[in-house]
Amino acid sequence: MDASEVEALDIVSVGELVVDFISVEQIDTLGNAKTFRRHLGGSPANIAVYVSKLGGAAAVVSKTGIGAFGKFLKSQLARHGVITEYLVMDHRTNTTIVFVSSTSGTPDFKEFRSGDYLLSPGEVSEEAIDSARVVHSSAFALSREPCRSAVYEAFRLAREGGKVVSFDPNYSRRVWPDHKEARRVLPEVYKYVDITKPSLDDAGRIFGREYEPEEYLRMFHEMGPITVILTMGKDGTLVSENGRISGHVPARPVEVHDATGAGDAFWAGFLTAMLDGERPMRCALFAREVAEMKLEQVGPLPNDIDRGPIYARLEEIAEKGTSPASDGAR
Numbered sequence: 001m002d003a004s005e006v007e008a009l010d011i012v013s014v015g016e017l018v019v020d021f022i023s024v025e026q027i028d029t030l031g032n033a034k035t036f037r038r039h040l041g042g043s044p045a046n047i048a049v050y051v052s053k054l055g056g057a058a059a060v061v062s063k064t065g066i067g068a069f070g071k072f073l074k075s076q077l078a079r080h081g082v083i084t085e086y087l088v089m090d091h092r093t094n095t096t097i098v099f100v101s102s103t104s105g106t107p108d109f110k111e112f113r114s115g116d117y118l119l120s121p122g123e124v125s126e127e128a129i130d131s132a133r134v135v136h137s138s139a140f141a142l143s144r145e146p147c148r149s150a151v152y153e154a155f156r157l158a159r160e161g162g163k164v165v166s167f168d169p170n171y172s173r174r175v176w177p178d179h180k181e182a183r184r185v186l187p188e189v190y191k192y193v194d195i196t197k198p199s200l201d202d203a204g205r206i207f208g209r210e211y212e213p214e215e216y217l218r219m220f221h222e223m224g225p226i227t228v229i230l231t232m233g234k235d236g237t238l239v240s241e242n243g244r245i246s247g248h249v250p251a252r253p254v255e256v257h258d259a260t261g262a263g264d265a266f267w268a269g270f271l272t273a274m275l276d277g278e279r280p281m282r283c284a285l286f287a288r289e290v291a292e293m294k295l296e297q298v299g300p301l302p303n304d305i306d307r308g309p310i311y312a313r314l315e316e317i318a319e320k321g322t323s324p325a326s327d328g329a330r
Helices: 043-053 068-079 126-131 147-160 179-190 200-207 213-222 262-275 280-295 307-319
Strands: 009-014 018-026 036-041 058-061 097-102 109-112 132-138 164-168 227-231 237-241 244-249
Touching: 009 043, 009 126, 009 147, 009 262, 018 068, 036 043, 036 068, 036 097, 043 058, 043 068, 043 132, 043 164, 043 262, 126 132, 126 147, 132 147, 132 262, 147 164, 147 179, 164 262, 179 200, 200 213, 200 227, 213 227, 213 237, 227 262, 227 280, 237 280, 244 280, 262 280, 280 307
Parallel strands: 009 058, 009 132, 018 097, 132 164
Antiparallel strands: 018 036, 097 109, 227 237, 237 244
C-alpha cells in the first residue's frame, strides 16, 4: 500500500484484546457470581473503542485465536468503528478470556491468558505506528514476553516517529506476580512515555501504599513522563506537568450504575481532548464528563458521541467560575 493511502489514525492501542465475561449480578467477589455476559475487553482495546465512539480514528494491534471468541472480538471492534487490519489472529493459540465481577467499586477478576501475551515484536505493524498520532499500551501487556518486547518495539518506533506515547500503569500482582521484575521493567518502558494515567490503586500497588498523592506524582515523573494524571476516585483527579501540579479536578456525585470501563472512558476522553489541542487540565475536565457518562449507564456507551455538547458543558463550568485553571486547583 502506498504511504499516501494509509489511513491517518488518532490512536493505535497495542496490547490486550480479551473476552470479558462480566457477571450479571452486582457482586464484590466472583465466588458469588452465577451468570455472566460476554463483552469485548482489555484496557487498550477499550480505549480504542471509546476514542472511536468520540469520533476519533482508532486501531488495535493485538493477538487472538481464530475461533469463535477471536471472531467475536474482531466483529465487536469493527461494529464500534475500530480498524482491525492490524490484528493478528493465529490458529496456534486461543483468545484470552477474563471473568469480571460487576460492581460499583474495583472489580474482582480472574484471567485465563493465551493469545494476548504471544504478540511478538515482528507482528507490530510499522505502518500502523507511522500513521498514528498517539501510541498507547498498558502494564498488563508488559507482564509477559513476547508481548513485553512488542510494546517496547511499538514505543521505540513511536518515539522515533515523533508520536505521543501513552501508558496505563494498570499493574496487578495477580497478572504480574513478580513485583521486583515489574519495578525493574516499568522504568525502562517509561523512558519512552510522554503521558501516563495511574489510579491511586495502581500507584499503591507499584510503589506501596504509604505515600501521599503528591509523592506518587513525583515518582512517576522521575521515570520520564511529562504529564501525569492521578485519578483518586471520590477525591477527584490531580494533573501534573513537568513535575508541577497544574490543578485538581474534583469528583462529582453521580448515581453509579456500572463502573466497568469507567477508567478507560476517562483515559479515552483525556486523549481525545488532547488530540483536539486542549491543555491537560481541560482534558481532565472533558475526561470527567465522559467517565460520568459511563458510570451512569449500564453497558457500553453509544457510538458517535458528539463532542460538541461536552465542550459546551465545560464552557458552562467556566462561566460559573470553576474554570480549568481554578477548578479546585491546589
